[in-house]
Amino acid sequence: MLNKIWFTMIIIGIIIAAINGRMEEVSIAILESAEDSVMIVVKLIGPMALWLGIMKVAEEARLTDVLAKLFKPLAKILFPEVPKNHPALASIMMNLSANFLGLGNSATPLGIKAMQQLQELNSGKSSASDAMCTFLVINTSSVTLLPTTILALRIGAGSAQPTEIIGTTVFATFCSTVVGIVANKILIKISGLRGV
Amino acid sequence: MINLINYFSQWAIPLIILLILIAAFIKKVKVYEVFTDGAVEGIAVGVKILPYLLAMLMAIAIFRASGALDIVLNQLAKPLSILGIPKEVIPLALIRPLSGTGSLGIVTDLINQYGPDSFIGRLASTMQGSTETTFYxxxxxxxxxxxxxxxxxxLAGLLADLAGFLAAVFICRLVFG
Incomplete structure (x- = not known):
């Protein structure tokens, strides 16, 4: 799917730029995006190394087993094919907790760690497993109790009640996550029927 | 309640690190060595992500800078307004899954233009906070x-985004209407 989306966006973009006479803007944007991607990765490497180190200590101390056990009831529903007490479940739980608390910088490395462990179960294939799709959808739909960035923005803009949007945000994010999980499960079923 | 969550999130990282290290130390894990052992993978992961991120950001950059995105926005404005999404926040709804900084820019503009405590300001805040940048x-x-x-x-992620936006409109009309 990404092959087609990627190709289409670039081709249509460049054709429309030609029609609109915006080739210069597009040219600048292409090179800027290349620089931006490095900046994002550089910013990610620090927290990534930090949490990979901490998670390794947690694994050696067998703490991840405890976390995986705690997560079991929910994991059975969301990730039925992941063996119980698998370390991936511990990482998933840590990632979700970090998301809940609005700690985005920590949630991403923990999520990547979880994906790596799910990939071990997937025997290194280049096609995403069902569990990976479910986990990705949970993360793209965001699960948060504290939307930190937007709170900071509202405070900066001089809001009288910056926190009044927390309730509505939690409601909306809950709806989007539930719809994402259900849509994903249905799509898995459909692709299973087609034998894909 | 909010203060409690806030308090909790300030404590979370130091506390988790503390608990893990203490537990590991008791079990005689060589904490320093194991930590650095794990951390060394951080750079490799970053290097691995770079090409995928670059590909994604480049396609989105071309699509935005060329004006193609504006065309899509105009086409989708009508069907989305039928769904009840106010036209002021439609660009936000469409850019949110594509670009985190892009959508944050739009929210900032909307908040500056309408005020953080206006209906549009509250709705934009809710939309921005309730989903993530799916493609990123x-x-x-x-x-x-x-x-x-x-x-x-x-596809499932985008459906989740759409559901999130509709839910945001619904709940904001109900609460702040």
Whole structure:
């Protein structure tokens, strides 16, 4: 799917730029995006190394087993094919907790760690497993109790009640996550029927 | 309640690190060595993500800078307004899954223009906070492990985004209406 989306966006973009006479803007944007991607990765490497180190200590101390056990009831529903007490479940739980608390910088490395462990179960294939799709959808739909960035923005803009949007945000994010999980499960079923 | 969550999130990281290290130390894990052992992988992961992120950001950059995105926005304005999404926040709804900084820019503009405590300001805040940048998350998470075929995950993610926006409009009308 990404092959087609990627190709289409670039081709249509460049054709429309030609029609609109915006080739210069597009040219600048292409090179800027290349620089931006490095900046994002550089910013990610620090927290990534930090949490990979901490998670390794947690694994050696067998703490991840405890976390995986705690997560079991929910994991059975969301990730039925992941063996119980698998370390991936511990990482998933840590990632979700970090998301809940609005700690985005920590949630991403923990999520990547979880994906790596799910990939071990997937025997290194280049096609995403069902569990990976479910986990990705949970993360793209965001699960948060504290939307930190937007709170900071509202405070900066001089809001009288910056926190009044927390309730509505939690409601909306809950709806989007539930719809994402259900849509994903249905799509898995459909692709299973087609034998894909 | 909010203060409690806030308090909790300030304590979370130091506390988790403390608990893990204490537990590991008691079990005679060589904490320093094991930590650095794990941390060394951080750079490798970053390097692995880069090409996927670059590919994604480049396509989005071309699509935005060329004006193609504006055309799509205009086309989708009508059907989305039928769904009840106010026209002021429609650009936000469409850019949110594509670009985190882009959508944050739009929210900032909307808040500056209408005020943070206006209906539009509150709705934009709710929309921004309630979903993530789907394409970015997909590029980073799947890129890190070399997944090339994302199957239906992107579609499910976009459906989740749409549901989130509709839910945001619904709840904001109900609460702030």
């Amino acid at each position: 998350v997909a590029a980073v998470y799947f890129g890190a492990i070399g997944i090339k075929n994302s199957r239906h995950a992107i």
